Each structure stands twice: as C-alpha cells, then as structure tokens.
Amino acid sequence: MTGTTGPAPASTAPGPLPTRRVRSTGVHLSTLGFGAAAIGNLYRAVDGATARAAVDAAWDAGIRCFDTAPHYGLGLSERRLGAALRERPRGEFVLSSKVGRLLVERTPPAVRDDEGFDVPGDLTRERDYSRDGVLRSIEATLRRTGMDGLDVVHVHDPDEHWEQAAGEAVPALVELREAGVVGAVGVGMNQSAMLARFLRETDVDVVMLAGRYTLLEQGALDDVLPAALELGRSVVAVGVFNSGLLAREQVPDDATWNYEQAPAHLIARARELAAVCAEHGTTLPAAAIAFPLRHPAVVDVTLGMRTPEEVTRNAALHAAPVPEELWDDLAARGLVRTA
Template sequence: MTVDIPPLGLGCANLGNLYRPMTDEDAGAIVGAALDAGYTYFDTAPHYGVGLSEERLGRALAGRDRASYTLSTKVGRRLRDLAPGETEPACDFFDVPARARAWDLTRDGIRATLESSLERLGTDRVDIAFIHDPENHVQEVYDTGFAALAELKAEKMVGAIGFGMNFSDHLARFVTDLDVDVVMCASRWTMLERTAFDDLLPAAERRGTSVVVAGVYNTGLLADPRPGARYDYTAAPVELVSRAQRMAEVCARFDVPLKAAALRYPFAHPAVASVVVGASSPGSVRENAALARQDIPDGLWTALVEEGLLDRDLPLPSGP
C-alpha cells in the first residue's frame, strides 16, 4: 500500500552521538527546532547510539499529541546490557550507554526489539517499522523476520512495515517478493547515484510501495563538494568531487544552493514519498527546512542534463 508520510523527516542518528557526542540538552534542542520548523516525521533506530537516539527522541516528544507526528524505528538488532568488562564496537557512535547489539530476526527477537523501542520512545506504537540493514541476513528475513513484523502490524503495534538499507537491489527483491508497505533507501537515489532508479524504484512503482530516501547528500559530498569530503562514508574519489563541484556551479547560476537541489531531486520519481535528513545542530535543522522550501526553476535541471551531469534518461523534478 502507499503510505502517507510527511515529505521532510528528521533522521535521528545524530541524537545517538553519531561521529561526536552531544548533550541531552543539545539533542532536545534539535528536536525542538525541527518541531518549530514544521517537521512532523522523525526516524530513529536502536542501532543509533545503542538506544540513546530513541531515548532522547522519546523525551523530546513527550507530551506532544501523538497524532501530530509520524514516527519510524527499526528492528533486526536487539540490544542487551553489557556484561562487566565487555566492550562493544563504537560503530561511529560515541559516549553511549553500556549496551551491545545482537542480530535477531526471530519472531521473539523482532517482538522484543520493538517492545524495547516503544519503551525508550515512550509510546505504544510506531507508524513505521523497518527491518534494518538485513543484507547479510536475507534468509532470516524470509524465514521469520518479515512474518514477525507483519504480525505486529496486524496487532496495530506498527502502522506500516518494510525495510531500511543502502542496498537498492535487495530492497527491490523484497518489494517484489513480499507485501512491503514502505522502504527507506539510503544514498542510492541522489544527484550522484542512480542505482535505485534502475532496480528499486520501478519495482516500488509497480507494487505501490512508498519510498523514503535517506542520504541525499551521499554522506557529505553533495552538502560540501570539496576534496576530502565523504562519499558513502569514505573519502570521495577525485572524479566525483569534480562532478559535484560542477553541479554546484550550475546551481549557482540559478541562485540555488546545491544542497537545495539535492534535497529536491529524489522527488523526481513518483514512488518517492519523503526525504529524511539528519542534523547536528538546531541551525542545520532550520537550514534544511529552508532549503526544502527553496524555489527551483525547471531550467536548472535541464542545464544539469545539458552539461552531462545528469543522465538524459532520468526523470527531472518540476515545479517550485
């Protein structure tokens, strides 16, 4: 089914101390700024700071009308307390609670993971639950994971169900094979990356599956196209830095920031319902909200095609 999702969401990995620690007060200020800027969709996961993101988001949303916002979290990694002397890989999250992650896509594991998330979030339901990064657990998805999630949907603990990952080919397979409501695809449908256009998006359109796009900046390069910028979590290749810089130059001719174009571009495909963007400060929340409202002339997209920066067979956004 097509899921009604607000077009701009706050990705809450940063609330789990992604790349650098932040205080509880800073995390609350980010969520507060998002609410003030009109965000009504929030996405989190147990993986983000081993539960810290969910805890902080739950506190920041406490007392809000539950019907006034859309909330998604993820299953697949079950959390447990660390034993004395035990350590857990940082996974790019720092100063986090003493907990460990363990893959668990069994029926009981999926249920226990969601119940723990609901407790951290301070709610009795989430609007969307994604199976998180199951590329190395595909058979478990088919054997137990997705059926367990569908059971929770039938019990109305979850509104819509699907998958969230970076691998658009896996997402396309799941959408084709299973009764998937919504998927979150990270970094595979951007101004620099068309992979999802060739596999996931046609499948989603055929099946009526909604797509949430994350990683629209490709982890940094489309936000700040300079040597040393990250692309898919590592240093961007020189040729991609050059391409992103040329895109920025074309955008500048139309008085449009590259980041605004990167936020708008995924909506060129009709299967895309929403874009989720993270933020490390209240200022970046407000900036992304303003960029999402930016007027972008159709001529900008045409110019990018004519410059050879977007493939000619790709769809282009239209309208302001």
C-alpha cells in the same frame, strides 16, 4: 496511531510541512524528515539540551516525521526522541524505528561503543531477524520511547540475512501492522537491488533507500524505484548528500563520500553539479534534497540533524525554490539520469 499525549509547547511555526502518503497505508510522512542518529551521539557527543532543542526546532520547522533505531547510540536516540515527542499530540507526528539489532548486555563492558557512537559500551548489538527477535526489539523500543505504537518499522540492514529477514522479520511486522501496533512495514538498506527484491517478494509497504538515489547516483532507477511504482509501494530517501559530498554550496577538497574521503573524480563531478546549480540561482545542497522528491515513488527525504542550527539550515534548503529548468539542463549535460 495512539501514544502518550500532552500539551504541545507554544510555537510560532507556520504549520506542518506537506505530507505524502505511504501508499497502501494510512501513514503520511512530511516531505522532510528528522533523522535521529546524530542525537544518539553519532561520531561525537551532543548534550541532552542540544538534542532536545534540535527536536523542538524540527517541530517548529513543520517536520512531523522522526526516524530512529536501537542501533543509534545503543538506545540513546530512541530515549531522547521519545522524551521530546511525548509532549506532542500523538496523532500529529510519525515515529519510525527499526528492528534487526537487539541490544544486550556486554560482558565485560567496554569504555565506549565500537560502532561509531560516543556512548558507554555497556551494551552491544546482536543481529536477530527472527520473529522472536522482532517482537523483543519492538517491546524494547516502545519502552525506551514511552510510546504504545510505532508508525513505521524498518528491518534494518539485512544484507547478509535475506532468508530470516524475509521469512520471519517481515511477516512478524505484518502481524503487528494488522494488530494496529505498527502503521507501515519497511526495510532500510544502503543498497537498492535487495530492496527491490523485498518489494517484489514480501509484503512491505515502504523501503528506506540510503545514498543510492542522489544527484551523484541514480542506479535505483534500474530496480527499486520502478518496482515501487509498479507495486504501489513507497520509498524514503536518506543519505541524499552522499555523506557530505553534496552538503555544501562549495565542494571542499576533503569532502567525504560514503563516509570516506571522496575520490577526485567525484569531487570534480560534484563541483560541476554545483556550478550548474549556481547558474540556475540555486545551490548544490538544495538541489540534492529536491532531486529525490521529484520521483513519484519517493514520499520523504530524511536528513540527519544534530543541533537547532542544522535543523534550521536543512529546513531552509528544503524550502528553497529549485527551478524546473535545472533538471533539464543537468540531464542535457549528462550529469543526471531521469529514467
């Protein structure tokens, strides 16, 4: 892909992380990706300097896959990510964004966004999975990021919009892929069953699976993962900490699962997983990152990152060795499925 280029800042990084190819395309994703919702002020504001430092830290850690969306901070995430990446050689990173939510003027404007981002509410989101909506969304994303092409574009959360998403959004993205504006076409959702349907019934290259293939949940083994293998497609795993329950070595009583207070039985299960990880000399969050990457259809795990410190921690967890014996032990104890 091409884009605005410029000299890269000096770095003492050891080099880019390993990559895996989105099968059937020329797009290669680093095995750890930078999720940019947080620098769009998800839940709380982060200042511009910290957001920029987080992107810089990701680059220095070898991350070369960056994921954003118009939804994230009503365009703030795309603007911040584009500003940071425009200084990098365009051919050395993958930029991923999404379609399905057009940003339109809000009348009257709200003081703050009402969908979880700490940004002014002068815009609102309008669901649109039509061909025209996709083209308008891509044009706006390119303008906000300052790029002239996107490496991956996902149809974003089309749960209640199957007909239009499958019949208009995906074909429009395929046209852009054929024209060289988009490198790979995907769909991102919090469920696995419909993602499997997109793989089987449309011409997508990759799906972004949120929270459904983790140390706590392996239901995707019944639908989207075998479909991806059968059809020669790929999967990006996100939400691998189940919104927090698997994010710490010691599981706290107030841990969250699917963005709500985790029920007692899941806290107990996470603690059992953590104990087995400790027996094998590793940690729960390191294992949570490593687990999805063991599946041959999974090409990348993308984590939300807000600060340089979070980036450094996540990169270290990704790099931490996880003994192969751990997986056999977890399976033998009935804590994870492997097939």
